[in-house]
Structures are given as C-alpha cells and as structure tokens.
Amino acid sequence: MADIHVEDFYKDVAVALVQLYSVFPRRTNLFVEDIAGPDEPDEFGLHSPRHMACFGALLWLEEEGLLRYVDTIRQEALDQAVLTQQAFVRLSTPAPAAIVERISPPPGDESLPSSIRRDLSSYAHLLKNAIKSGNSDRISLTVQSAFFAETLAGHFH
Structure with missing residues (x-):
C-alpha cells in the first residue's frame, strides 16, 4: 500500500486533469477545495497540510508540462488553467x-x-x-x- 500522501497526490492529479479535460480548450479556474475538499485556515491563516499538498500537486502539474495557468489565486486556486497539448493528447x-x-x-x-x-x-x-x-x-x-x-x-x- 502506498503512503496516504501519495494516494492523495494521485487522486488530486486525476481530478484536476479530468476537470480540465471536461472543459478543454476553455480556460478555467482550478480551486483546491473542489479537488481536495473544504479547508478552514487556522488562526494564522495557514491552510491544512492536505490543502497545501493538493495545491502543490497542481503546481507540479504545471512544472511537468501538463497544464498552464495565468496566475495563482493566493494558495486557493490556479487562475485560467488549461491542459497543455501533451496532456490533452495523452488523455x-x-x-x-x-x-x-x-x-x-x-x-x-x-x-x-x-x-x-x-x-x-x-x-x-x-x-x-x-x-x-x-x-x-x-x-x-x-x-x-x-x-x-x-x-x-x-x-x-
């Protein structure tokens, strides 16, 4: 059995890619809460480790050339995200x-x-x-x- 954080990573990647594929070629905002579930920042405004892991997975997808986006919306979403040609063809x-x-x-x-x-x-x-x-x-x-x-x-x- 894989580590829980790795299983969460695969699920986050799958959900994000399917969301982008379903609206391709339109750009859309990818919200972490839509992928990983609701999150309540702590008293210092910091997100949970689960939320941050999902946000990290989204950033990783961009670093690996599977999606593009215009900007981040704090640590809560990717603004105007779209699949790359490589990801679209693969999916x-x-x-x-x-x-x-x-x-x-x-x-x-x-x-x-x-x-x-x-x-x-x-x-x-x-x-x-x-x-x-x-x-x-x-x-x-x-x-x-x-x-x-x-x-x-x-x-x-």
Whole structure:
C-alpha cells in the first residue's frame, strides 16, 4: 500500500486533469477545495497540510508540462488553467487493451461502434471511472499508466 500522501497526490492529479479535460480548450479556474475538499485556515491563516499538498500537486502539474495557468489565486486556486497539448493528447489516447482490462474491465459489448469503444478506453474515460469508483489503487494505477507508462511497461505483460 502506498503512503496516504501519495494516494492523495494521485487522486488530486486525476481530478484536476479530468476537470480540465471536461472543459478543454476553455480556460478555467482550478480551486483546491473542489479537488481536495473544504479547508478552514487556522488562526494564522495557514491552510491544512492536505490543502497545501493538493495545491502543490497542481503546481507540479504545471512544472511537468501538463497544464498552464495565468496566475495563482493566493494558495486557493490556479487562475485560467488549461491542459497543455501533451496532456490533452495523452488523455484522449486509447490505453492499450492490457491496461484497460487491468484497470477497468470492458463491458464486453463488441456491438458498440469502434469510435465508442475507443472513447471508453481513453485515459480520460479511465480516469473518470477510477475517480467514480473511489478506489485509491485504481486511481493510482490509472494515473501511473496514463503519465508514467514507460515505468510500468513490464507491469502489464
């Protein structure tokens, strides 16, 4: 089992990327509270470690070239965030069958048009389903396979 902060990181990354994908190519504000949940700053105005970890994950996504933004809104949001071309293409890409079966077994309906089957196997769709499932392992594995596929190549064979 991964450390809780790492599982939270994967969940934050998944939620942020799915939010941006769902409005692409529009720019939008990414609020930490929408991703990590409500936070009450302490008597000194400092956010909780969980809130700051989520904010850090959002900044990391920008540093790694997966999103862009105009500015931060204090430590509460990214202003005018949008996916980069690299992230959009990756999220739109169908995952290899072995990964789809491991993360999200297909419904098995071969009568669906190939375009629908392709959409259902996209990393964006897999991330949405992983988030809906609430399963930390599934969320982690989906984020890892979408963005760290080179390190997992042997994991699925």
